[in-house]
Amino acid sequence: MSLRFARTLLVASGIIAIIFIVAACGSGDASPTASGGSASTGDIVVTGAWTRPMTASMPGMSMPSGSPGSMDMGHMTMPSGSPMAMGMDMSVTDAVYFTIKNNGKTADQLLSAAADVAGSTEMHQSTLANGISSMKPVSEVDVPAGGSVSFDPGNYHVMLVGLHRDLNVGDRFDLTLTFKQAGAVKVSVEVRPN
Amino acid sequence: MHWQRRTTLMIGIAALLVVLAGGSAWAAGLVPFANRDTAVHGTAYDANTVAPDFKLEAAGNKPVSLSDYHGDVVLLYFGYTYCPDICPTTLATLARAREALGSKANKVQVIMITVDPQRDTPDRLNAYVQKFDPSFIGLSGSLDQIKQVAAGYGIYFQAQKPNADGGYAVDHTAGVIAIDGQGKQRILESYGTTSEQFTSDIKTLLR
Numbered sequence: 001m002s003l004r005f006a007r008t009l010l011v012a013s014g015i016i017a018i019i020f021i022v023a024a025c026g027s028g029d030a031s032p033t034a035s036g037g038s039a040s041t042g043d044i045v046v047t048g049a050w051t052r053p054m055t056a057s058m059p060g061m062s063m064p065s066g067s068p069g070s071m072d073m074g075h076m077t078m079p080s081g082s083p084m085a086m087g088m089d090m091s092v093t094d095a096v097y098f099t100i101k102n103n104g105k106t107a108d109q110l111l112s113a114a115a116d117v118a119g120s121t122e123m124h125q126s127t128l129a130n131g132i133s134s135m136k137p138v139s140e141v142d143v144p145a146g147g148s149v150s151f152d153p154g155n156y157h158v159m160l161v162g163l164h165r166d167l168n169v170g171d172r173f174d175l176t177l178t179f180k181q182a183g184a185v186k187v188s189v190e191v192r193p194n
Numbered sequence: 195m196h197w198q199r200r201t202t203l204m205i206g207i208a209a210l211l212v213v214l215a216g217g218s219a220w221a222a223g224l225v226p227f228a229n230r231d232t233a234v235h236g237t238a239y240d241a242n243t244v245a246p247d248f249k250l251e252a253a254g255n256k257p258v259s260l261s262d263y264h265g266d267v268v269l270l271y272f273g274y275t276y277c278p279d280i281c282p283t284t285l286a287t288l289a290r291a292r293e294a295l296g297s298k299a300n301k302v303q304v305i306m307i308t309v310d311p312q313r314d315t316p317d318r319l320n321a322y323v324q325k326f327d328p329s330f331i332g333l334s335g336s337l338d339q340i341k342q343v344a345a346g347y348g349i350y351f352q353a354q355k356p357n358a359d360g361g362y363a364v365d366h367t368a369g370v371i372a373i374d375g376q377g378k379q380r381i382l383e384s385y386g387t388t389s390e391q392f393t394s395d396i397k398t399l400l401r
């Protein structure tokens with residue numbers, strides 16, 4: 001009787017363990033949030049696309065009072081006639097994050113990103129050295145065969161420059177990622193705080 | 195029959211071990227081991243380091259000094275509104291940390307000082323920081339003023355060369371400086387500090 005009970009217990013724990021393993025594997029493959037955008041073309045699968053909420057219009061720049069016709073920015077000087085110096089640059093930036101998985105047997109490369117919500121779209125990488133953060137444009141990002149690349153805060157991101165509309169929590173917009181092999185992959189981006 | 199029973203038993207034992215290992219790892223993840231006492235997560239400054247006071251401009255060109263917040267824990271961050279990645283990540287983390295403090299949150303003031311005063315007017319900064327938490331304030335000033343304040347806190351910043359569209363990024367020290375209610379510069383929180391770690395360190399400073 002007690003042996004039978006022990007066996008039942010062990011079998012039950014086995015079932016629980018299998019559920020546990022399946023759940024763990026599932027969450028490993030899936031996007032960080034189930035609700036995040038997901039898209040695939042051939043061997044390339046893009047999951048968990050998100051960006052933070054941001055207002056499209058912010059008060060523009062104005063010349064600091066008492067400033068002469070040009071501003072010295074250390075290594076560069078902006079003429080007072082340029083659009084930025086005239087207070088017309090109201091552009092707002094945001095960053096899009098996602099995970100790219102390459103299920104194929106050949107390496108691929110992300111070449112560009114485009115979104116209607118922004119004036120321009122750039123691929124960037126943030127780096128941190130000695131506590132100092134820096135951000136540089138990147139022309140392409142390798143996605144190895146059978147591997148994946150994460151676009152995460154503090155690393156790779158697609159930067160939206162000059163938002164055309166407000167991005168509010170729960171909104172979605174399309175982002176088109178163009179790969180060397182897979183071509184264009186359209187991704188639905190979710191707007192959420194974190 | 196015997197063979198079958200042993201196999202079942204072995205699978206059962208293996209499964210039990212997996213459950214136990216997974217369960218304890220999960221529990222460990224929820225309960226951090228380190229820094230449970232008064233130790234802080236960030237880097238502590240030397241005792242009695244006085245946070246340098248400053249006078250800059252908030253929304254509506256209203257003058258704001260650090261000393262206005264005497265009695266509060268001030269979280270000082272140097273960043274800029276055109277920064278899409280590091281700065282919003284940090285501000286979102288600070289907003290979550292503040293949220294987790296409940297009623298104690300009104301003793302915490304987040305201040306972002308721009309490292310890009312050419313583009314960040316006080317009003318633009320204000321609109322930006324309030325996207326994260328309506329209590330946050332953003333301060334700007336002349337480039338010379340900002341340089342002086344940054345230097346006082348050991349903060350480096352340098353604008354990069356502009357691209358073809360005139361846009362540019364600004365390299366800058368990414369940490370958050372925590373100042374206690376007595377105006378002492380207490381902790382440097384590096385980029386990547388979690389909201390839970392911020393909450394814990396803020397509680398330590400509020401004690």
Ligand SMILES: [Cu+2]
Binds near residue numbers: 125
């Ligand atoms: Cu960027």
